[in-house]
Amino acid sequence: MPKQPIERALLIVNPKARQCAEAELDAGIARLEQAGIKIEQYQSAGPEESRQAVLERKAALDLVIVGGGDGTISSMAGVLSECQLPLAVLPLGTANDLARSLGLTGELDNAFAAIEAGHRQFIDLGVVNGHYYFNVAHLGLGVKVTEELTDEVKKHWGVFSYLKALFAALARVKQFKVELKADGQWMKLRSIQLAVGNGRYYGGGNVVDEQCRINDGQLSLYSIRPQSLWELLALAPLLRDGKQRQADRVTLLRAKTIELITRPKEMEIHADGECVAKTPANFTLQRNALDVVIDADNWIGETNDTVEK
Template sequence: MTKVMLVINPSSGKGSGKEIQEDLEEALGKSYDEVETRMTEGAGDAKNWAKEAADDQYDGVVVVGGDGTVNEGITGLAEAENKIPFGFIPLGTANDLARALGINLDPKIAAKELADFTTRKIDIAKINDAYFCNVAAIGAIPSAVMETSSEEKSKFGFFAYVRDSMRALFKDKEHTYELVFDNDELIEISTKVIIVALTNSVGSVENMIQDATPDDGLLHVMALKEENLLTELPNLIHELNGGYISEANNMVTYNVKHVSISVKDDDEAEVKANIDGEVGPALPIDIEVLPSFLDVMVPNHKTE
């Protein structure tokens, strides 16, 4: 007898998780003898239940929700001793991991495609005592994104992030950071944003990092290096229209396996990281990639 746990966040995606519950149970029933469905009621449920599923030797766990719920599921599996396949239906605003893995952003289609899936390994990363599967972001822009209300995200979608990000670029001050990479290379940079990503898609921008893949075993570290917005913005807009942001003249990019980041400002202001769209730990932080850590369910698109 094979068994899968289905964890649905009923508040994500304007309640669309409940709407696809029946489709999901039917689709998963093609691969598993038993589908156990649970509805989250609060923060931590998806994390605890994913860990429980692994520890109790279920044959898989599928999480339905936004980026934060997906992160919880992956964190639960990261903390478990036993490893089991992980599936997810994206109901968030950015859905970057889904974009990188070719999972359909229409939840009804994504649910039905789980009737015939294969698995592929992906990297995740550990940041202090937490984990992320897509991005850790530091600075004014991530801080603004963290303050974007759920109501605004539901009403305006990705444009709510764009609006708040642009406000942050013009309004907020930059910090000076010290970054130490795997080979003990040390750099100091004054910037408004640092991104540590695992895939090519960040903030639903799929051309963020050239050549980045979910299983390349690397952290892709990016930072804005220009202070003059009149210099920054035209270049970034140009890259958004077809190039890669990581290749823009005003970006500095490093591909590493480990990075430590600390704030070097005289006022020692507290700066927090944003991990997969949620508030993360305050700096200093230590990030390492965990290569090919997780088996993720993806559509089995057979070629004719």
């Protein structure tokens, strides 16, 4: 693929995130402008305004830079794919799982250096009931943990916040039945947590599946069968590293399309930290949907036609 120089970029930053990194952002912008990239900064009041800003400027842009957490960045996936505009990520959230999947360290200096270097790859997008996502969509225990992990809990419990939220969630979570069709094959499961990943990372660095890449053309599903708290604690290190294949009470599969129904009732589905759908759910994959800036030295995805500055 021929080289495509970046001359004009739109920078969209979550205002709350910007307040915490003003000096680093200013230094990074100055670096890019010194490299010959003209930056237009856009202050957005929300996702819809950000999407509209891209639509209005798409003919004049070579790149869209989005700063914020995974939810902020995920909200831009559809419009960037539609406009066929490359994406660069500034990791300004708590988890920054998309940045990890792209080989970025989580430091702004690293992200700005990657933009300047100009290495890009095409990645896939997950789609659940028509909603695009980068990392993982899940239901069950993970949703309950998210609900329990409030700002107040974070403030009072600090590094123990996730553990506090997990114990509170375990008291609330109920097992559910799943009727599942993966690439045309039906199966039935009992579960307390089910996740369907497109990217490699979720939940602040947990690995969806050690074989998973964000551009490998497959979704990765795992489902945890009902078990005791102590069994879950023993399972946690395997889940962290994506080694669920070593566990007896975890179902793991890979597929291009997944349909599922939950019983006895419909359930919320969260993707990239936001509630986006309810069951019954249809999961598909949009292959090579988005051109993104990567850190070429740390990229672990499959190599397609690399685009360089």
